[in-house]
Amino acid sequence: MDNSKPCIVQHDRMVLLECGHCAFEEAREQLSFYAELVKSPSSFHTYRITPLSLWNAAALGWSATRVVDSLHSMSRWDVPLGLIQDIRDLVSRYGKLTLEVDPNVPYQLILKSADTQLMDEVIQRVGMLLLGMRRISMTEMAFHGARRGWMKQELTRLGYPVIDLAGYDDGQRLSFSWKEAGAKESFQLRDYQKDAVKAFEGLPGSGGSGVVVLPCGGGKTVIGMAVMERLQCETLILTSNTTSVRQWMDEIALKTTLVASEIGEYSGQRKEVKPVTVATYQILTHRRTKDSEFEHMKLFNERQWGLIIYDEVHLLPAPVFRATAEIQATRRLGLTATLVREDGCEQDVFSLVGPKRYDMPWRQLELKGWIAKVDCVEIRVPMSIDLKDKYHCAEGKHKFRIAAENPAKLTVISRILQQHPQSCVLVIGQYLDQLEWISASIGAPLISGKMSQQERNGLYDSFRRGEVRILVVSKVANFAVDLPDASVAIEVSGSFGSRQEEAQRLGRILRPKSADNRAYFYTLVTKDSKEEDFAIQRQMFLIEQGYEYAIQVQPDPDMLTSINMKDRYIKGGHILQ
DNA sequence: CACGGTGGAA
DNA sequence: TGAGCTCCACCGTG
Structure with a gap:
């Protein structure tokens, strides 16, 4: 045994990585290329080497020998022979x-x-x-x-x-360029963005389809446009919602010589098909009734597209996979911050959109200052004795909600707000009742799906101008691309274990900060409840990206305090100004 | 025909 | 394990 090494490599393709080991960071970086994180209890992170993780590595040019050498250099004991053989076999399959x-x-x-x-x-x-x-x-x-x-x-x-290697149809040619240098809108591709475009293009004969993985704020639209600019062809862009549709259209009009009459919106409101068309996934999959046909899938064939961009490719719905299978002669670019799906369709993304061509670890962007440096803190908040009783008596499905809505979280929110008296803060949660209560208690406006788009925009603007410092937001935060940026996020409740959701929420505070480029992400979890397990699951993706959650455990409750607090709320008094 | 509201789908 | 949100089509209004 060699304790100077951080990993235990098991014959069942699991790799245990010791946290806090001095070689931890380097090992994590290596593993991120050919393994996926599946569990992260406190002392050891558990990775799994899967066929797909190996094939993605192979597509990035890793040989079996390189994978085995990498494991060997980090492993405390000999790498099991069976595993070495498995790796050689699996990697060699790619490209047979x-x-x-x-x-x-x-x-x-x-x-x-x-x-x-x-x-x-x-x-x-x-x-x-x-x-x-x-x-x-x-x-x-x-x-x-x-x-x-x-x-x-x-x-x-x-x-x-x-x-x-069967190549692609070039589609209808469409000539355009970036707006010329010197113009007000001109800008430079960052180095890693150039690398991503190059990686997508590949060597002649290969490339032309695949996925680019970049964090929120990494400039995914820019990469999409750069690929379009290289290919000079008519392009269909698919994205998740109408706000994002408009953003793509605005960005293209702003940064390229393409003009409004060449850029179309294909959504519920408009049905334009132009040389560059931006559509939502939802309109493609829309059906009048459960078993009628997809009437908008024809969009794939309405023009001679030379490129199809799948924004947020991790959200790609099943029927669109089917359509994608039929247009394999068209170049395809997938863009995402988190290639993980909760539904196990990773393999279809791999075979139908293409392998991962580029992946920039979030922490590297942080080192270069492109995104803010984030401190993540998980705070375990105990239940009052009353609540503990209620929790233990409740039926399974109610338990989670009781824990999530633990009123003791309010004290912690107040404390955090005091610690960041100047910062813009988002309080993000899952349940409207809880959020309404918090909103009333701390005297900050609540934005939920019920609120009209107009009202939201008004609040977004006040927040941007600094007139409103704290916003309480529901799941709208998961979708609203126009939600302004903040430097502190407090997650007061979240869904079962969506890794995507956690990544989205963290993304809200990643934009570089002018002063010290720091941001703070707090996640509030009820101690000794189911919520703890879900929190771990949610955090997995970000841990894989190298984020660490510091854990703070609150002392067990003074029952009187929480009762007092509730009384004060019921009387309508604000606990914090 | 531009709206705002409703109900179904995912 | 389920609540919440968005999007689309439809159907009234004025």
Whole structure:
């Protein structure tokens, strides 16, 4: 055993990383390339090496040897031989199969592999299902190009992801450029943004489809536009909501020579199809009734798109995968801050949009000063004795809510507000009752989905101007792209364990700060309740990105204090000005 | 036809 | 494990 090493590598593909070890940071960085974090109890982070995590590494150019060497250099004991073999096997599978066009038969593709045994297996496994597929030699199989996406999906499921070299249609040409240097709007791509664009383009023949992972505030729209600018073609942009649709349109009009008449909005309100069209996912998947057809999917074929951009690709809904399978000859760029999905469709993103081409760890952007340095604190707030009784008597499904709405959280909120007397603060939560109560108690306005868009905008503006220092916000914070930036966020409750949600919320305070470039993220969790477990699950993604949550445990309650507090509220008095 | 409100879907 | 929010289509108004 070698205690100078931070990891324990197990034969079941799990890797335990000791927190607080002096080589922790470096090991975390290495693991982030080829493993995914699955658990993070206090003393050891648990990573899992999965086929998909290895294939994404392979797509970034990692060899099996490099993965094994990396593990070996961090492992306390010898890396299990079985695991080494697994890694060699899995990594080698990536690219055993390639997809190319048949130079002789139009619309025909050829699946190739030097491994004839593998070819036999593929024929056996997918051959029956696919009409018109035929073997043309020991190492080659031909099929119709319309099945390209379907084939890639099947082969990934089979465990042999194919490298797609069949190329792309360039689509209708569209000439434009960045607004010229010297103009007021001119700007420079940051180095990492240039790298991301280059990584997406790949070497000639490869690239042209895949995912770029960047934190909130990393400039994803800029990367999308930069890819468009390189390709000079008509482009379809899909994104999550109408505000984001307008943002894309505004950004494009502002930074490029494209003019408004060339940029269309395809949403519930407008149905424009122009050389650059921005649409919501929701309109594509909209159906009048449960089993009528998707009437807007035709958008994919309404023009000769040369590029499709999937903004927030982690939200891509299942029916859009199906449509995506049919347009594999079109270049595809996925953009996201968190490639993790809670529904296990990572594999479909991988096979249909493409592998991860670029990933910038959040902490590296922080070091360079592109985003704020954030202190994350988890505060464990005990329940009063009354509440403990209520909690233990409640049925399973009510327990979580009782814990989440623990009124003792209010004292902590007040204390935090006092600690940051000058800062702009967002109080973010899940339950409207709780938020209304908090809003009334601290005398700060509440923004929820009930509030009209106009009223929201008014409050956003006051907040931006500094007239309102504290905003209480519901789940609107998860969606509202126009919510102003703050430097302190207090999460008072959250949903079961959505890693995405936590990332979104942290993203609200990541924009660089003028003075010391620091921000604070507090998450309030009721001690000894189910909420603790969900909090851990939520935090997973950010821990994977290298954030650490300092844990503060509040002393057990003085029962009188919390009763007093409730009385004061009921009498309508504000606890804090 | 521009609205605001309602109900269904995810 | 479920509450909350958004988006879309429809249907009234004036």
